[in-house]
Amino acid sequence: MALTSHGARTARGTLDVRSHVPEPIQVLVPLARVNVLLGTSLSGDQVASLLEPMGFGAEPTHGTVLVTVPTNRPDIRPAPHGIADITEEIGRAYGYARLDRRQPAWPAVGGLTERQRQRRLLRQVLAGLGASEAWTPTFVSDEDHRLIGLEGPAIRVANSSQLKRRGCDDRSCRGSSTHSPTTRTAGKRAFGSSRSARCSRTRT
Secondary structure, X not given: OOOOOOOOOOOOOOOOOOOOOOOOEEEEEEHHHHHHHHOOOOOHHHHHHHHHHHOOEEEEOOOEEEXXXXXXXXXXXXXXXXXXXXXXXXXXXXXXXXXXXXXXXXXXXXXXXXXXXXXXXXXXXXXXXXXXXOOOOOOEOHHHXXXXXXXXXXXXXXXXXHHXXXXXXXXHHOOOOOOOOOOOEOOEOOOOOOOOOOOOOOOO
């Protein structure tokens, strides 16, 4: 087409016009790091034999492998992140099914506070000594108050018709400054301070 176009002529020599061609990068991979990540005991020659069929250059040295990454693998990053990338390639070539299963060593999120640990330990000690623990609702009905066997006057809360649990043992509430739980709103039950309205706890 160029020869038939008006004014076109053949240039001498070779024209080679190209965009930027990436250069291969090299990553020095410590064998100890590879074996820690994979849980293996691979040698430098073994690592090289696994990488070379995939187009990587690998030169084992003392405790490390100098890996030359081909330009068609832009997903392999330079060091230090490239060490993990190459370790992944080694693991794929070695075979994930051949790797031993291990539980991750990083710490789990969350845990008990010091107070929670002491409270649980105290419960275990008391249970070992033969004690038993019982929890009863803070507010109880007249019938529950009678079944518990507590005698004496009780303090009635203001919204007893809504709560349907309205007894409060006067002996356990003696000395409290307030006994005014809030009323139920939007179908939700809201009580006052459990410290000031604590009542009818089972005696053991």
